[in-house]
Amino acid sequence: MYNALVLLLWMGMAVGEQFLHDITGHITIANDPNWIQNTYVSASFGEYYGYVQQNGSFIIPSVKPGSYIVTVHNPNYIIAPIRVEISSKAGGKVRARKVDFVQPNEVMLVKYPLVFRVNEKTDFFEKRETWHITDVFRSPMVPMLILPIFFMVLLPKIKDMQDPETKKELEEASKMMSNPQMPDMSDMLASFFGGTKKPKKSKSSRR
Numbered sequence: 001m002y003n004a005l006v007l008l009l010w011m012g013m014a015v016g017e018q019f020l021h022d023i024t025g026h027i028t029i030a031n032d033p034n035w036i037q038n039t040y041v042s043a044s045f046g047e048y049y050g051y052v053q054q055n056g057s058f059i060i061p062s063v064k065p066g067s068y069i070v071t072v073h074n075p076n077y078i079i080a081p082i083r084v085e086i087s088s089k090a091g092g093k094v095r096a097r098k099v100d101f102v103q104p105n106e107v108m109l110v111k112y113p114l115v116f117r118v119n120e121k122t123d124f125f126e127k128r129e130t131w132h133i134t135d136v137f138r139s140p141m142v143p144m145l146i147l148p149i150f151f152m153v154l155l156p157k158i159k160d161m162q163d164p165e166t167k168k169e170l171e172e173a174s175k176m177m178s179n180p181q182m183p184d185m186s187d188m189l190a191s192f193f194g195g196t197k198k199p200k201k202s203k204s205s206r207r
Contacts, residue, residue, distance in 0.1 A: 019064065019065060019088065019092070020061075020062045020063060020064060021062075021063050021064075021065070021086050021092045021094065022059050022060065022061050022062070022063065023043060023048075023050070023059070023060040023063055023068070023070060023084055023086075023094075023114070024057070024058070024059050024060075024113040024114070025041075025057070025058055025070070025112075025113045025114030025115060025116065026056050026057045026058070026113065026114070026115055026116070027039065027041075027052055027056050027057075027058060027072060027116045027117075027118075028056055028115075028116070028117045028118070029074070029077065029117075029118045030118065030119050030120075031119075031120075032076070032121070035074060035076070035077075036052050036053075036054065036056070038074055038075055038076070039052050039072060039073065039074045040052065040073050041058045041060060041070065041071070041072055041073070042060075042070070042071050042073060043060050043063060043068040043069065043070050043071075043084070044068045044069055045069070045071070047068070048060045048061075048062075048063050048068070063086060064086075065086045065087060065088035065092060066085075066086060067083060067084070067085045067086075068083070068084050068085075068086070069081050069082075069083050069084075069099060070082050070083070070084050070114060072116050076121050076122065077118050077121060077122050078122045079116050079118055080098070080099065081099045082096055082097070082098065082099060082110060082114055082116075083096065083097050083098070083099050084096050084112070084114070085097075094112050095109065095112070096109065096110045096111070096112040096114055097109050097110060098110060
């Protein structure tokens, strides 16, 4: 009886192991000789683990049929995960596709065994901006400071370089503006638009 139970248990374990599969792949990270020491691979966020060998290949052993997100973990790199689907039928056929969290129903197949390639380190922090002389000219306060200086320094020189006749006309125009005997502006506008001047009543008529 005891031997029969052991035989059944052993047969159950053997049948269960037939449905387990390995997820395999290869990782390539350029210009970093120490990346293997800080890298490991997981499936479904830690349900299964695998470690990278010296040649860059990895194996996640004894994985049950199902759908898994395979992620490469490294503190210096952000590597896009890949979804691996292991079929419980058809001899455990494996299919790999990209992970799209925005459109999860969109299927973009990739090669299997998996291939992860990284060319550059991930910049987790932005570089601090440095001061340049050109930043001064980009400031909105610069035109406000330059224009008054332009009017104070250059305009008198331009005025001196004008034609004498033009200069004389400007002086006459300035004298007319300062003349108190100039006609009333309202009368000028009324005559310009075709109106008639209203006769002014004298003091004698009011009496």
